[in-house]
Amino acid sequence: MGEVLGARLGFTVVSVDPIESAVLRAGIDADQPTGLAAYLVAEMQAEGFLTASRSVIVDAVNAVNPAREQWVNLAARLSEQLRFIEMVCSDPELHRRRIEGIERPLPFLDLTWNAVEQSLDEYAAWTGSSAAVARITLDSVDPLGVNVERALSFLSA
Numbered sequence: 001m002g003e004v005l006g007a008r009l010g011f012t013v014v015s016v017d018p019i020e021s022a023v024l025r026a027g028i029d030a031d032q033p034t035g036l037a038a039y040l041v042a043e044m045q046a047e048g049f050l051t052a053s054r055s056v057i058v059d060a061v062n063a064v065n066p067a068r069e070q071w072v073n074l075a076a077r078l079s080e081q082l083r084f085i086e087m088v089c090s091d092p093e094l095h096r097r098r099i100e101g102i103e104r105p106l107p108f109l110d111l112t113w114n115a116v117e118q119s120l121d122e123y124a125a126w127t128g129s130s131a132a133v134a135r136i137t138l139d140s141v142d143p144l145g146v147n148v149e150r151a152l153s154f155l156s157a
Contacts, residue, residue, distance in 0.1 A: 001087055001138075002059035004148055009155070014045045015059040017109055024108035043070055050078050063123045068130035084135040085151050091141050098140075 006013035020038035028034055039060065046056045062068050068084070075082035089095035099113050126135070136154040138147045 001085070001140075001144070001147065001151065002057045004144065005085075005151055005155075006057050008148065008152065009055065009057075011055040011057050012049045013057045013059055014042045014049070016042045016061070017059075017104075017106055019045075021106035021109040039067055039070060043074055046071075047074060047078065050074075050080055061119060063119055065124050065126075065128055065130060068126070069128060072129045072133060082133050083155060084130070084133055085154070086135055086137040087140055087147075088137055089140045094141060 002013050002015065005011065016035075016038045019041045020034050023034045023037050023041075024030060028037070042058055042060065046058055049056045058071060060067065062071070062084070071082055071084075074080075089098070095116070096113050099111060099116050102111065104111060134154075136151065138150055140147065
């Protein structure tokens with residue numbers, strides 16, 4: 001979704017997963033906070049693009065409030081507008097089939113159904129200042145084109 005929106009809008013896309021894959025490829029042990037490191041690198045990249053007057057889409061799970069607050073704080077620091085697009089999949093079986101069938105070009109970052117289930121178990125409610133930010137929740141059960149149009153309408157409102 002992030003890549004499609006970025007292409008449609010001419011926005012730069014900063015994605016956390018490829019960054020974490022690169023951190024792991026560098027030999028940093030997976031037991032270390034590689035996810036946190038990836039979010040911090042993504043934040044620095046996003047800040048650089050925003051400072052250069054480029055609009056940015058950050059493609060990240062943002063499962064916990066500290067991750068969400070990171071983007072709230074960045075937007076506030078730079079006086080930028082922030083909106084969240086939350087993607088969910090309301091059909092667990094479809095979600096599992098998609099995860100198990102995906103071929104990602106991230107050889108050092110395995111995406112397994114067990115990892116997704118753990119992430120879903122740890123997914124925090126939206127609270128604090130991130131809860132006050134405009135947000136739309138889209139269901140990936142719906143066709144991509146429909147969700148893209150919904151996201152574009154949300155972003156232009």
